[in-house]
Amino acid sequence: MSKRRFxxxxxxxxxxxxPEDILSGxxxxxxxxxxxxxxxEGFFSIPAAHIVGNGGHVYAFDLNAEAIRQxxxxxxxxxxxxxxxxxxxxxxxxxxxxxxxxxxxGIDLHDFDDPDKVLMNAKVMLKPxxxxxxxxxxxxxxxxxxxxxxxxxVEKAMELIKSAGFKILSTxxxxxxxxLVIAKx
Numbered sequence: 001m002s003k004r005r006f007x008x009x010x011x012x013x014x015x016x017x018x019p020e021d022i023l024s025g026x027x028x029x030x031x032x033x034x035x036x037x038x039x040x041e042g043f044f045s046i047p048a049a050h051i052v053g054n055g056g057h058v059y060a061f062d063l064n065a066e067a068i069r070q071x072x073x074x075x076x077x078x079x080x081x082x083x084x085x086x087x088x089x090x091x092x093x094x095x096x097x098x099x100x101x102x103x104x105x106g107i108d109l110h111d112f113d114d115p116d117k118v119l120m121n122a123k124v125m126l127k128p129x130x131x132x133x134x135x136x137x138x139x140x141x142x143x144x145x146x147x148x149x150x151x152x153x154v155e156k157a158m159e160l161i162k163s164a165g166f167k168i169l170s171t172x173x174x175x176x177x178x179x180l181v182i183a184k185x
Contacts, residue, residue, distance in 0.1 A: 016175050019047040023104075026133045026182055031055040032101035035125060037090045037118065038062055038108035042071040042083075048104075049075075049083040058083040059100075061093050090118035100125045105134045107145075107178065109160070110152045119164035126185055132166055134181040135174055142177060154179045 039060035103122040139153040166183035174180040
């Protein structure tokens with residue numbers, strides 16, 4: 001049986017994953033600076049831009065140039081000047097020191113070639129009071145999403161995050177397919 005690839009613009013996704021609730025629940029508020037590493041077509045970046053408003057900033061990075069082009073088009077359509085889509089990978093992404101209120105990994109920490117490096121970059125970018133948010137796939141076989149062997153268990157994700165120097169604030173289930181880890185410096 002072939003696995004269905006999971007796409008960020010999947011119309012069914014909102015039936016089981018609400019980005020606004022996830023981001024607000026993690027503490028995203030108006031005026032904040034949000035960094036989305038591995039943003040895809042903006043499933044979380046666009047709602048984040050609406051939450052932070054004109055007084056905030058959203059920096060969205062992805063290696064997929066076509067996804068960034070699509071996100072940029074939507075940014076123009078919605079006049080979301082606070083959202084800056086950029087082609088880039090997590091291992092090389094540091095936009096500044098102590099500049100972010102929230103660094104977000106939306107179901108992709110398992111995808112990076114060097115998750116330790118990506119987490120260290122997040123540590124550099126976060127403000128002292130900022131939070132790291134890792135939303136990722138549960139380590140269960142499913143008909144879609146990444147192969148089971150590639151998924152990080154919540155324990156492995158927490159271990160990586162703690163090894164990078166973060167303190168885990170909370171872990172929880174996030175719908176039927178994901179878990180959520182929130183950490184701070």
